[in-house]
Amino acid sequence: MPICGEEKLSDAFDEPNFVSSYDIGNFTYFFFRENAVEHDCGKTVFSRAARVCKNDIGGKFVLEDTWTTFMKARLNCSRPGEIPFYYNELQSTFFLPELDLIYGIFTTNVNSIAASAVCVFNLSAITQAFNGPFKYQENSRSAWLPYPNPNPNFQCGTMDQGLYVNLTERNLQDAQKFFLMHEVVQPVIPIPYFMEDNSRFSHVVVDVVQGKDMLFHIIYLAT
Template identity: 95%
Template sequence: CHPETSANIAKPVVLNSKIAPWLYMFRSEDAVDFSQLTFDPRQKELIAGARNYLFRLQLEDLSLIQAVEWGCDEATKRSCYSKGKSKEECQNYIRVLLVGGNHLFTCGTNAFTPICTNRTLSNLTEIHDQISGMARCPYSPQHNSTALLTSSGELYAATAMDFPGRDPAIYRSLGALPPLRTAQYNSKWLNEPNFVSSYDIGNFTYFFFRENAVEHDCGKTVFSRAARVCKNDIGGKFVLEDTWTTFMKARLNCSRPGEIPFYYNELQSTFFLPELDLIYGIFTTNVNSIAASAVCVFNLSAITQAFNGPFKYQENSRSAWLPYPNPNPNFQCGTMDQGLYANLTERNLQDAQKFFLMHEVVQPVTPIPYFMEDNSRFSHVVVDVVQGKDMLFHIMYLATGKSAVLQSVVTDHEWVLGYAQHLK
């Protein structure tokens, strides 16, 4: 079945009550906003972050191992109230939950005074250290963010750096390398972004987000982006000091082709299959337009190809955005062979300051989205790869805004089953 017609196929529905005997469920009377989940694969445990709580659960049946309350003290709450925030906002919403060895690094909004702790993974009450969450966790529970820990201990976070949320940044801290960030108050670097996900891949850290498109001249339009930085970037000297010298970003295209393409511009969720170098993405229309969603899949090589191509550059605020040849095609992250204070990259600092937006758009694996549905807004995607008799099956699970999960099956990047199953 062709993906173009998949949305029109009758979808069998399985009610929640029908599959209840095979479901495991965890509830806590006082806990809401289960926004962060991570795994401890060695102990086969699930770690969950909720408002004011951390939980350790058995992965097999979701039975509770440990519950730890992590709320805000009264002084922090009073300070939050004095700044005009509500009782609902002045709580500790867990927004970072990362496993590193035997430790759990976790951050919460802490009534608009973000805070991070490093805990023993097998005993979450055992706190080793506590640090500021500024630039590591959003102040507001409404702000989207993403974070990851590398094997060498660096924390990469994409979040709002300030209380009002007007200073978004991709920021590196902890570890042995110097702290770096994207340029401050520069809308060409980041323009009101909503961060979605981040991945540690080879020499680079990749970030996926949506933002207001500075290169679009006709009104306010949101574009989806893939961005990357070199993990061994140490920043500039005099120019781009304490700032990334390797930051690049490119637009992701997910659209229904035609004489006038129909664009799904707003990235909501991604899932990376490292064994196949594929990134699945959920894209939707703007919240103020007719609801529609699609799944597009991107090969990492296509993203790399866009980063190797020409830049899109604007000489001044009144000039047009034009392609500009890449001074360093096939750019790599460089090596530390000129001393600690030499820039680790092959990019000229003047170039790095103005060339970061790529001209070419990253195209998906297939010109038609893998899955499309009108009158729906998908929010999350998870993909499982299953070996069949003669081929690999990609099983997609798509969360919707209608309390449903859609299931679709793909093989060899072509549709073999054009159905979706609702698990309500």
């Protein structure tokens, strides 16, 4: 285990807990929480949004039978302030496809005071993070630094190029190293839609109801 100030090389996942997945366009999106390898000191959990092309068949020789289009980014759900209060552990999501909104219920880490919050993310903000630079660590003692994205506005390839051709237009050596994004996905508004202390909610469902003059989003939460 690294000590304060040291880092370890990250793998695609670090003890993940998967929460949900959605087919959206040419991608499958995953939402999960995992150990945060980029955290400066000590062990903590971050929440992630990740995606992979639906037609990703893996590489040839390099990353064979392994995703070549996998990318992940941290989701930020926090109470803003001079020292933000973070709700790091995603528990449940709900996708409103007609509005491209992802609702998430987040809780504090299990070894801290219990608290829950609902944060809402626009799919465009997640896409923006995937279009930005990667976060990369050269070795276990170097700092995590941004690395330019060689394929901004990345799109999935097509299936008519032959079974063993890399469809992704990603360099396979890059795909081995660059999958953690540098930018953090920010919610629609900086303050959570809902916060409650001394509770850890585990499920969220959202209904959209037409009012007299506007649509109302009714949020249902459960333990």
